[in-house]
Amino acid sequence: MNIYVIMKRTFDTEEKIQIDNGEVVEDGAEFIINPYDEYAVEEAIVLRDEHGGEVTVVTAGDEEAEKELRTALAMGADKAVLLENEEIEDGDTFTTQALLAAYFKDKEVDVILGGNVAVDGGSGQVGPRLADQLGINHVTSITSIKIENGTASIEKDVEGDQMMLEVQLPVLVTAQQGLNEPRYPSLPGIMKAKKKPLETLDLDDLDLDEDDAEPKTKTVDRFLPPEKQAGKIIEGGTDDQVQELVHLLKTEAKVV
Ligand SMILES: Cc1cc2nc3c(=O)[nH]c(=O)nc-3n(C[C@H](O)[C@H](O)[C@H](O)COP(=O)(O)OP(=O)(O)OC[C@H]3O[C@@H](n4cnc5c(N)ncnc54)[C@H](O)[C@@H]3O)c2cc1C
Numbered sequence: 001m002n003i004y005v006i007m008k009r010t011f012d013t014e015e016k017i018q019i020d021n022g023e024v025v026e027d028g029a030e031f032i033i034n035p036y037d038e039y040a041v042e043e044a045i046v047l048r049d050e051h052g053g054e055v056t057v058v059t060a061g062d063e064e065a066e067k068e069l070r071t072a073l074a075m076g077a078d079k080a081v082l083l084e085n086e087e088i089e090d091g092d093t094f095t096t097q098a099l100l101a102a103y104f105k106d107k108e109v110d111v112i113l114g115g116n117v118a119v120d121g122g123s124g125q126v127g128p129r130l131a132d133q134l135g136i137n138h139v140t141s142i143t144s145i146k147i148e149n150g151t152a153s154i155e156k157d158v159e160g161d162q163m164m165l166e167v168q169l170p171v172l173v174t175a176q177q178g179l180n181e182p183r184y185p186s187l188p189g190i191m192k193a194k195k196k197p198l199e200t201l202d203l204d205d206l207d208l209d210e211d212d213a214e215p216k217t218k219t220v221d222r223f224l225p226p227e228k229q230a231g232k233i234i235e236g237g238t239d240d241q242v243q244e245l246v247h248l249l250k251t252e253a254k255v256v
């Protein structure tokens with residue numbers, strides 16, 4: 001089977017993030033594989049081990065993303081592709097989808113796995129947009145996938161409930177938490193990953209002009225939520241507390 005993973009390098013949102021002039025300060029930020037994409041890589045490896053074929057991991061980004069691609073290779077993916085695009089600044093979902101669609105247009109695909117959402121951009125658009133562009137089925141937010149005779153039986157998370165679907169291949173799916181437990185790269189895996197193929201393609205290789213991938217949206221600002229004020233503990237007996245609370249709601253919070 002031809003299995004692909006679309007994978008994003010993101011900054012680690014568990015770490016402290018600094019914003020300067022509406023941009024995330026990348027110096028000193030920790031970068032990781034988007035956590036939902038780790039589920040996608042894991043599931044791709046499991047499907048390959050069960051059905052044969054190979055797993056190719058594809059990232060649109062800059063050369064820094066080679067590190068995360070090597071991590072996916074160390075987990076067990078067979079090949080990696082970096083769609084590099086230094087010419088385009090401020091790319092958006094459309095840009096990413098355009099680069100990916102150009103890459104996939106001449107590929108024989110059985111399954112493409114991606115993440116449900118990127119923990120930084122958070123639009124959840126890239127997977128469905130790409131499937132639409134390629135004219136293939138897609139199912140978002142999956143928690144299980146089994147493939148037999150060209151049909152994928154899928155469980156999908158719907159706000160905590162499950163929906164069961166059967167879909168013909170080729171299909172693009174996006175991974176939800178609970179799909180699996182991603183493996184850590186082993187030491188032999190890390191050694192092997194150094195020798196696995198990592199191909200870099202630019203806009204010319206993809207037969208794309210800059211205009212074909214120009215962003216359709218502009219981010220005008222980014223800011224962190226305001227710091228939380230310390231809470232206030234009201235002392236005294238219940239009657240006093242209630243009186244004080246009502247007083248504060250009127251005079252400080254001004255909500256009654
Ligand atoms: C040329 C270029 C320039 C960019 N410039 C900027 C910039 O200046 N500032 C900025 O903040 N962002 C930039 N980006 C990032 C871009 O805005 C996001 O990658 C894009 O909008 C995806 O949206 P999202 O993060 O909401 O992903 P979502 O749609 O939430 O992601 C869902 C899933 O789609 C897949 N996916 C998402 N992004 C990628 C990717 N890059 N490669 C492969 N798979 C992916 C993953 O499987 C992911 O889990 C740039 C991207 C490109 C390609």
